[in-house]
Amino acid sequence: MATLDSYADSPFTDAIAAVAFPKGFSVPTITLFDGTTDPCDHISQYKQKMMVSASARVSKEACMCKGFGSTLSEAALQWFVSLPNKSISSFADLVNAFNQQFASSRRTPKQPSDLYRIVQEIGESIKDYVTRFNTEKVAIRDCDTSTAINAFSQGLDKESDLYKELTMHPCERFEEVQQRATTALRLEEDILSRKGAVTFNRTSRKAPTEKKDKRAKPYSRPNIIKVA
Structure with a gap:
C-alpha cells in the first residue's frame, strides 16, 4: 500500500537521487522500451544519445540513472517503478538489473x-x-x-x-x-x-503515316439518270 510520502520513493541511493538535472537539460527522445525488444539495443541507443547531452561531468552518472526511466513503457516501466528503494547506486547497477530482468528478450547473437x-x-x-x-x-x-x-x-x-x-x-x-x-x-x-x-x-519512333492531300478539289456534278 502506498504511503503519503511514496512519491518521494526512489530506486536510487541518496548520492544519485539528490542530484538535480542541470539547467536546460532534457532527456533525449528515443524509442520507448516495452520489454519485448532487445534490452542491449536499448541500452546502446540510450548511452549514445546521452553521450552527446549537455549534462556536466559531475552530474553525468546521476543524469544517466534518473533519465533512464523516461525511456521505458508498459511492462518495463512497471519493473522500474517497482525497484526497491535505494537499491541502485550507479548506472552500471541499473544496466545489470535491467539486462537480467529482460534477458529473455535478447536476440540470439548471429554467428x-x-x-x-x-x-x-x-x-x-x-x-x-x-x-x-x-x-x-x-x-x-x-x-x-x-x-x-x-x-x-x-x-x-x-x-x-x-x-x-x-x-x-x-x-x-x-x-x-x-x-x-x-x-x-x-x-x-x-x-x-x-x-x-x-x-x-525504339519505342519513341513512330511509324510513318500517309499524308492526306488537304487541297480543295474541283466540284464534279454527279451523273443523274432520268427515267422517262
Whole structure:
C-alpha cells in the first residue's frame, strides 16, 4: 500500500537521487522500451544519445540513472517503478538489473557461419545482394575475414562474372571484395542504362503515316439518270 510520502520513493541511493538535472537539460527522445525488444539495443541507443547531452561531468552518472526511466513503457516501466528503494547506486547497477530482468528478450547473437545463408536470388542485382550481405555482416561481432570473403563469393550467382573473377583470383581482404563488387555494380548499371536507352529510342519512333492531300478539289456534278 502506498504511503503519503511514496512519491518521494526512489530506486536510487541518496548520492544519485539528490542530484538535480542541470539547467536546460532534457532527456533525449528515443524509442520507448516495452520489454519485448532487445534490452542491449536499448541500452546502446540510450548511452549514445546521452553521450552527446549537455549534462556536466559531475552530474553525468546521476543524469544517466534518473533519465533512464523516461525511456521505458508498459511492462518495463512497471519493473522500474517497482525497484526497491535505494537499491541502485550507479548506472552500471541499473544496466545489470535491467539486462537480467529482460534477458529473455535478447536476440540470439548471429554467428559468422550465418553469412552462408545469404544467397543472391534469381534476378537480384549485385547492388541489392551487396546491401543485404553488408547489413548482416555488420551485425556479427568479430567476423573473421576469410569467412566473410568465402560466404560472399559462395552466395553469388554462379554464372555471374563477379563470381568467376573472385573464384579465379581470390581476395585476401574483404575491402578488395567490396572494390570488385563496386566495379561489377557500375558495369551492371551501365548495361542496364544502355538497354533502357535503346528501348526508349525504339519505342519513341513512330511509324510513318500517309499524308492526306488537304487541297480543295474541283466540284464534279454527279451523273443523274432520268427515267422517262
